[in-house]
Amino acid sequence: MPRKFTPKIITSNHLLRGDTIYLSPSGKWVDRFRQxxxxxxxxxxxxxxxxxxRQRNIHVGAYLADASVSKDGVPQxxxxxxxxRDTGPSNYFHGKQAEV
Amino acid sequence: xxxxxxxxxxxxxxxxxxxxxxxxxxISGALTEEEFKPLRLKNxxxxxxxxxxxxxAIPYGTLNSRxxxxxxxxxxxWDKGYGHFTTRQNVQFNWPGLGDVPDILDALADVSMHAIxxxxxxxxxxxxxxxxGAASDECEDPRPTAELLRQWSTDHPEFQYLPRKFKIAVTxxxxxxxxxRAHDIGLRLITSEEEETGYQVLVGGGLGRTPMIxxxxxxxxxxxxLLPYIEAILRVYNLSGRRDNKYKAxxxxxxxxxxxxxxxxxxxxxxxxxxxxxxxxxxxxxAAIEEAFxxxxxxxxxxxxxxxxxxxxxxYREWVRTSLARHKRPDYGIVTVSLKRVGGTPGDAxxxxxxxxxxxxxxxxxxxxxxxxxxxxxxxxxxxxxxPAVYDGLRAAGLASANVGLISDIIACPGMDYCALATARSxxxxxxxxxxxxxxxxxxEIGPMKIKISGCIxxxxxxxxxxxxxxxxxxxxxxxxxxxxxxxxxxxAAIGRRAGPGFSAEALLPALERLVDRYLVERQDGSESFxxxxxxxxxxxxxxxLYPGATQRRTRFRRRxxx
Amino acid sequence: xxxxxxxxxxxxxxxxxxAVFTSLETLKxxxxxxxxxxxxxxxxxxxxxLYFCWLRLIRIxxxxxxxxxxxxxxSAIRRLGYQGCLRARGHLIADQYRQARQSGFDEVEIGKxxxxxxxxxxxxxxxxxxxxxxxxxxxxxxxxxAAPKSGHLRPELSPSSAGMPTx
Numbered sequence: 001m002p003r004k005f006t007p008k009i010i011t012s013n014h015l016l017r018g019d020t021i022y023l024s025p026s027g028k029w030v031d032r033f034r035q036x037x038x039x040x041x042x043x044x045x046x047x048x049x050x051x052x053x054r055q056r057n058i059h060v061g062a063y064l065a066d067a068s069v070s071k072d073g074v075p076q077x078x079x080x081x082x083x084x085r086d087t088g089p090s091n092y093f094h095g096k097q098a099e100v
Numbered sequence: 101x102x103x104x105x106x107x108x109x110x111x112x113x114x115x116x117x118x119x120x121x122x123x124x125x126x127i128s129g130a131l132t133e134e135e136f137k138p139l140r141l142k143n144x145x146x147x148x149x150x151x152x153x154x155x156x157a158i159p160y161g162t163l164n165s166r167x168x169x170x171x172x173x174x175x176x177x178w179d180k181g182y183g184h185f186t187t188r189q190n191v192q193f194n195w196p197g198l199g200d201v202p203d204i205l206d207a208l209a210d211v212s213m214h215a216i217x218x219x220x221x222x223x224x225x226x227x228x229x230x231x232x233g234a235a236s237d238e239c240e241d242p243r244p245t246a247e248l249l250r251q252w253s254t255d256h257p258e259f260q261y262l263p264r265k266f267k268i269a270v271t272x273x274x275x276x277x278x279x280x281r282a283h284d285i286g287l288r289l290i291t292s293e294e295e296e297t298g299y300q301v302l303v304g305g306g307l308g309r310t311p312m313i314x315x316x317x318x319x320x321x322x323x324x325x326l327l328p329y330i331e332a333i334l335r336v337y338n339l340s341g342r343r344d345n346k347y348k349a350x351x352x353x354x355x356x357x358x359x360x361x362x363x364x365x366x367x368x369x370x371x372x373x374x375x376x377x378x379x380x381x382x383x384x385x386x387a388a389i390e391e392a393f394x395x396x397x398x399x400x401x402x403x404x405x406x407x408x409x410x411x412x413x414x415x416y417r418e419w420v421r422t423s424l425a426r427h428k429r430p431d432y433g434i435v436t437v438s439l440k441r442v443g444g445t446p447g448d449a450x451x452x453x454x455x456x457x458x459x460x461x462x463x464x465x466x467x468x469x470x471x472x473x474x475x476x477x478x479x480x481x482x483x484x485x486x487x488p489a490v491y492d493g494l495r496a497a498g499l500a501s502a503n504v505g506l507i508s509d510i511i512a513c514p515g516m517d518y519c520a521l522a523t524a525r526s527x528x529x530x531x532x533x534x535x536x537x538x539x540x541x542x543x544x545e546i547g548p549m550k551i552k553i554s555g556c557i558x559x560x561x562x563x564x565x566x567x568x569x570x571x572x573x574x575x576x577x578x579x580x581x582x583x584x585x586x587x588x589x590x591x592x593a594a595i596g597r598r599a600g601p602g603f604s605a606e607a608l609l610p611a612l613e614r615l616v617d618r619y620l621v622e623r624q625d626g627s628e629s630f631x632x633x634x635x636x637x638x639x640x641x642x643x644x645x646l647y648p649g650a651t652q653r654r655t656r657f658r659r660r661x662x663x
Numbered sequence: 664x665x666x667x668x669x670x671x672x673x674x675x676x677x678x679x680x681x682a683v684f685t686s687l688e689t690l691k692x693x694x695x696x697x698x699x700x701x702x703x704x705x706x707x708x709x710x711x712x713l714y715f716c717w718l719r720l721i722r723i724x725x726x727x728x729x730x731x732x733x734x735x736x737x738s739a740i741r742r743l744g745y746q747g748c749l750r751a752r753g754h755l756i757a758d759q760y761r762q763a764r765q766s767g768f769d770e771v772e773i774g775k776x777x778x779x780x781x782x783x784x785x786x787x788x789x790x791x792x793x794x795x796x797x798x799x800x801x802x803x804x805x806x807x808x809a810a811p812k813s814g815h816l817r818p819e820l821s822p823s824s825a826g827m828p829t830x
C-alpha cells in the first residue's frame with residue numbers, strides 16, 4: 001500500500017544569503033514557513049518541485065517538507081528540524097526569529 | 101610561530117582569487133551546485149540550516165595575537181560578533197553571505213591564515229598537541245612535522261578527490277592530548293633505541309558511524325621518510341578505498357576489510373617505489389620551518405605575586421587548580437582558558453573576548469595562543485610571575501571559569517541548532533548539564549570528567565571517547581539521546597559502550613544525575629576519578645542507575661529462574 | 664564528434680574519435696601493432712612497463728569528477744616511467760585541469776555539453792593563475808614530459824624487440 005500523501009510545502013536555501021526560503025502560493029520565494037504554499041496533491045507537489053529546479057541560480061537544494069495545517073489553512077512545521085530552520089538557533093536570538 | 105613565506109603568500113592569494121572566480125561562476129551558472137559544492141567545501145564553506153558557515157583553519161591550533169584580532173574583526177564585520185572554536189582546532193563563523201566569503205578569505209590572508217581544506221574529501225587541517233612546545237612531557241615539538249604536512253598536503257594534485265575526508269594528528273608527548281588514535285593517521289614522535297627520533301605511525305582510527313581505534317602500521321619510521329611514507333598510505337587509500345558507500349569510505353574500513361598486514365605490505369611496496377625517485381625534502385624549507393618553531397626567549401622572574409595570591413584568594417586558587425598545567429620550565433605555566441562558561445555555548449567566544457585573549461597573549465604569553473580540540477583556548481607560555489595578571493584579565497573578559505577538565509567542560513558539536521546533518525540538538529543539552537551540576541554545587545566534588553556530545557552519528561562531538569558520551573538522534577520526530585560509557589581520548593584510548601535505550605530530552609538530565617550519584621557512592625576514598633571507577637567496577641552499577649526499572653525487572657526474572 | 668580535447672593551448676577536436684581502444688586484458692594477451700590503451704581506474708598499472716613501447720596513448724576514465732582515482736593512477740604510471748601521452752576522459756571540470764596536469768595527464772577529453780558550459784578560457788586560466796605547487800617546492804620539480812602537440816604517433820613508437828611481450 002502506498003503511503004497516504006500528507007501536506008507538504010517546498011523549502012530551500014537562498015544561494016547568496018544562505019537562509020531558508022519557502023515557495024509561496026504566488027510562486028515567489030518568501031521568508032517564513034507560515035507563508036508557504038501547501039500541497040495536498042502529490043503530483044502537483046513533485047511537478048512544482050521539478051519546475052523550481054530550473055531556478056538553480058537562485059536557491060540551493062529545494063525539497064518537500066511535511067507541514068501540519070491549521071483550520072484556517074496556515075502551515076506549520078511538522079518536524080522539529082523544520083521548526084528550527086523556520087526560527088533559528090536556540091542558543092542565540094539569531095536567524096528568522098530575530099527578523100521582524 | 102610560522103609566518104608565511106613569499107610562496108605561501110602568493111599561493112594563498114591565488115587561491116582566494118580562484119575561489120572568487122568560482123563564486124562568480126556558480127552565480128552565473130557555469131558551475132552547477134553539484135560541481136561547486138566540493139570546491140566551496142575545499143575552501144571551508146558549508147551551507148548549513150540557517151546560513152553559510154565558514155570554517156577557518158588554525159593549523160595545529162597555533163595562532164598569534166594579530167591573527168586572533170583579525171578573527172575578532174571578521175566576526176564583527178561579516179558575522180554576528182562571535183566565533184565558534186571546534187574540535188579540529190579550527191574556528192567557524194556561522195553567518196557569512198556567499199558574496200562576502202572571498203573578502204573574508206582575503207582578510208585572513210592578510211594575517212597568514214586561510215580556510216583551505218577544512219572540509220571536503222581531502223587531507224584536512226593537520227592537528228597537534230595543544231601544549232606543543234610547552235609541555236613538560238614532550239620529546240619534541242610536533243608542529244614542525246604538522247607544518248611540513250600542511251605544506252605537502254595543501255592542494256596536493258593527487259589527493260583532492262579522495263574517497264572521503266582524511267585527518268592527521270601529531271603528538272610529541274607521552275600523554276596523548278591530540279587523540280592520535282582516533283585519526284586516519286596518527287603520528288607519535290618517538291626516540292628509537294639508537295637514539296634516533298622518528299615516528300610511530302598509526303592508521304585507521306576514526307569515530308563516526310563505525311568508531312575504531314587506530315592500529316600501529318609502522319612501529320618506527322625514520323624522520324626523513326615521513327612524506328614518502330604518508331604519500332604511500334594516501335595513494336593506496338585513494339586507489340583502493342571504497343567509493344560505493346560514504347559510510348564505508350574512510351581508511352578505517354579499508355584497514356578493517358583488507359586486514360592490517362595485507363594493507364601494510366601494499367603500503368610498504370608503494371613506499372619502496374616512491375623512495376626510488378625520492379631525493380629528500382628541500383632542506384631550506386625544512387630549516388625555515390624548524391626555525392619558526394624555536395622556543396621563545398623565556399625570562400626568569402620571581403613568582404612571589406603568584407604565591408601570595410594563592411594564599412589569599414580562594415577563587416584564584418580554584419582557577420589555578422583547574423586551569424594551570426605544568427610547563428617544561430618550572431617558572432612558567434600553561435594556562436587553559438575555559439570557553440565553557442556555565443550556560444554558554446561550548447567553544448564560543450565573542451569578538452570582545454577574542455580581542456582580550458589576543459591582548460593577554462601579546463603581553464603575557466610570548467604572543468602565542470592555541471586552540472585545543474576540547475574547544476578551549478591555551479596561553480602556552482605564561483611566566484608564573486604573570487599568572488595573577490592573566491587571571492584578572494580573563495575575569496574582566498568573563499573568561500575565568502574554573503571548570504577545565506570538570507563536568508561542565510563539555511565538548512559539543514553545533515548540533516541541530518546549526519548543522520544541516522544533525523539529527524538532534526547538542527548545545528542546549530550541554531547548557532542544561534552545566535547549569536544543573538553548577539546548581540547542585542557538585543562539580544568540584546565530582547572531579548575529572550569528560551562529557552562529549554554529538555548531534556548525529558558523524559560524531560563531531562567525539563561522544564565515543566567521552567567518559568560519558570551523549571549521542572542525539574531523531575526517534576520518530578522527537579529528539580532522543582543515547583548514552584555511552586567508558587570512552588577515553590587519551591593514550592588509553594577506548595570507545596565507549598552504549599548503556600542502553602536512549603532518553604528523551606526531559607529524561608536525560610535526571611538520568612545523568614542518577615549516574616553521577618552512583619559514581620559518588622561507588623568510588624574509592626573520595627578521590628578515584630569517574631573513568632577509573634568505571635574501569636574498576638564495570639558498567640553494571642552505572643547501567644542500573646540509568647535504568648532502575650529495567651534492572652528490577654531483570655533481577656526478578658533471574659530470581660524466578662533460580663527458584 | 665561528441666568530444667572536445669582540452670590541452671594547454673586550448674580546445675581541440677578529438678583526432679581519436681574513430682580510434683579503437685584496447686583493454687588491459689587484451690594488451691596482456693600480446694599485441695603486434697601500437698595501440699591506444701583504455702585503462703579502467705581500478706586496474707593495476709604495475710605490468711604496463713612491459714608494453715610501454717606499444718602504447719600510443721593511455722586513456723583513463725573519470726566516471727564522476729569527485730572520483731579521484733585517476734589522479735593517483737596517472738601519477739603511478741608516470742613513476743613507472745611512461746613518457747607517452749596520458750589522457751583523462753569523462754567528467755572533469757575546468758577547476759580540475761591543473762590537478763590533472765600536475766598528476767601527469769597531458770590532455771582531458773570532455774563532452775560538448777560541458778565544453779559549452781565551461782568554455783576554453785575557464786580551463787586555460789587554471790594554468791595562467793598557477794602560483795606553483797607546494798609539492799614541487801618540497802621535492803623539486805618532477806620531470807613530467809610535455810604534451811605531444813600534434814597527433815599521438817611518436818617516432819620512438821615503432822615496435823622494437825625491447826620490451827616485446829611474450830605471447
